[in-house]
Amino acid sequence: EPDRDLEGLRVLISAGGTREPLDPVRFIGNRSSGKQGVALAEAAVARGAEVTFVGAHLEIEPPRGATIHSVETAEELRVEMIALLPEADLVIMAAAVADYRPRTVSEGKIKKDVTGDVLTLELVKNPDILAELAASKAEHQVVVGFAAETARTQEELLSLGRAKVARKRCDYLVLNTVGWTEGFATDGNTIMVLDRDGHRVIEAEGTKLSVAHSILTAVSTRTPSEIAV
Ligand code: PMT
DSSP: OOSSTTTTOEEEEEEEBOOEEEETTEEEOOOOOSHHHHHHHHHHHHTTOEEEEEEESOSSOOOTTSEEEEEOSHHHHHHHHHHHGGGOSEEEEOSBOOSEEESSOOSSOOOHHHHOSOOOOOEEEOOOHHHHHHHHOOTTOEEEEEEEEOOSSHHHHHHHHHHHHHHHOOSEEEEEEOSSSSSTTOSEEEEEEEETTSOEEEEEEEEHHHHHHHHHHHHHHSOGGGSOO
16 A cells, blocks of 8 residues: 555545435335445545545445545535535546435325325436546546445446446546445445546546545546547
8 A cells, every 4th residue: 555645635535325305204224334435534534635525325324534524415515515525626427316316305204095005106316426527537536336236247337337427427437336235334345436438547446545545546646538448
């Protein structure tokens, strides 16, 4: 692990899973624990970076040495990230953001004597925060997204990742496989980093902390334009 090689770099990291309320007692959520994002923040702090961390429902302690912000929903995360973007050199979206939210949020608890045997929820699309950050960033800023896919092969993962980086237009995309037993809440991870043209930059496997160090090295030591094709 390089020693304090990120001194002076301002890093903004999102982590955890957003929750979209249905009523005062229920939400639509996902299984992100925040471990990968916390590991990225702790790795960046250890290497001397100035880290701002935006957490959504962490199942673990927030990262030490970082400035912490907490959010609930995708919209709250969006507002926070856009406000913090100007103060960052490197932005990493490790949070698992709900793609949809309930169209309406009930003022009172939804009651099954009213809704009956089948309850149909109407969901509307959330804004794509990563795409928005990538589109509004300044030239010197580097925006990194994640792709959580249920791909069964490396080829499938790679092609899903290439399509996603082309759609979101971020500088780098970290691909990982998720499933019932993979990705979420585990202590280890297997990742591949693509640049904005879909070229493979690095692959890494290990604890979420060791993977975090590999990601930081990949996205901070080379600017996107310097990467060999
Ligand atoms: O937290 P852990 O338990 O450690 O698990 C780690 C992880 C699997 C959650 C993490 O490694 C990971 O993959 N995070 C991204 C999860 C995700 O939302 O992936 P996605 O493929 O659905 O989204 C692609 C990218 O767009 C992500 O950077 C996401 O933050 C972003 N996004 C997605 C939807 C949306 N509306 N706005 C976004 O910005």
